Amino acid sequence: MATIEECRTALEKLSDTMRGAEGDVRAAAAMDRSVSCLITDLDVTFVGLLSGGRIEVHRTLTGPPAESAQIRLAMTGDDLVALVEGELHFARAWGSGRVRLEASLFDLFRLRKLL
Template sequence: MASVEECRAALVKLVAQFDEIDAEDRAKHVVERTVSCRVSDLDVTFHGRLHHGGLEPFGETPPQDGQPADVKLTLISDDLVALVNGELDLARALLGGRIKIDASLGDLLRLRRLL
C-alpha cells in the first residue's frame, strides 16, 4: 500500500504531465470540471479542478461551494501511483474494476482523448 505522501507526489506528477499536453489539444477537449480522486484504501479524497489552462494542484480540502465533483475517480493507492507512472493501463484498469470513474459520457470521452 502506497502512503498518502506517495499519492500526493503522484498527483503532483499528474498535474505536471497534464501541463505537457499541447495547449491546442487542451483547448479542444477540456471543459472546466471539478475532479475528486478518492483513494479508498487510505480513506482520503483529493480535490482538483480541470480547465483550459491545465489541471490545478490537488488538495485534500473539498471545494467551498459544497458541490460534488463533476468527475469522481475511486481507486487504491498502489493503482494511483502505477497509473501516473505509466505502469497501469487506464482502459484495462477500468475494465478490470480496479478504477471507477463517475462522470458523464461526454466527460469520459474528453478525458480519454487527453490521457
C-alpha cells in the same frame, strides 16, 4: 501501500504531464471541472479543480466527499502511483474495476483523449 504524500505527488506529476501535453490531449485537459480522487485503501479524497490543463488539489478529506464533483475517480493508492508511472494501463484498470471513473457523457468523451 502508497502513502498520502505519495498519492499527492502522483497527482502533481499527472497534472504536470497534462499541462505539457500537446494537440488533442492538451485540448481535452483544458476543461474547467471540479474533480475528486478517492484513494480507497487510505480512505482519503483529494478534492480540487481541473482548470487550465492542470489538476489543482484544494483539500484533502477523510472518506468520500460530501459533495459530488463533476469528474470522480476512485482507486487504491498503489494503482494511482502505477497509473502515473505508466506501469498500469488506464483502460485495463477501468475495465477490470480497479479504477472507477464517473463523469457526464460529454466529459467522458473529452477525457478519453487523456486516457
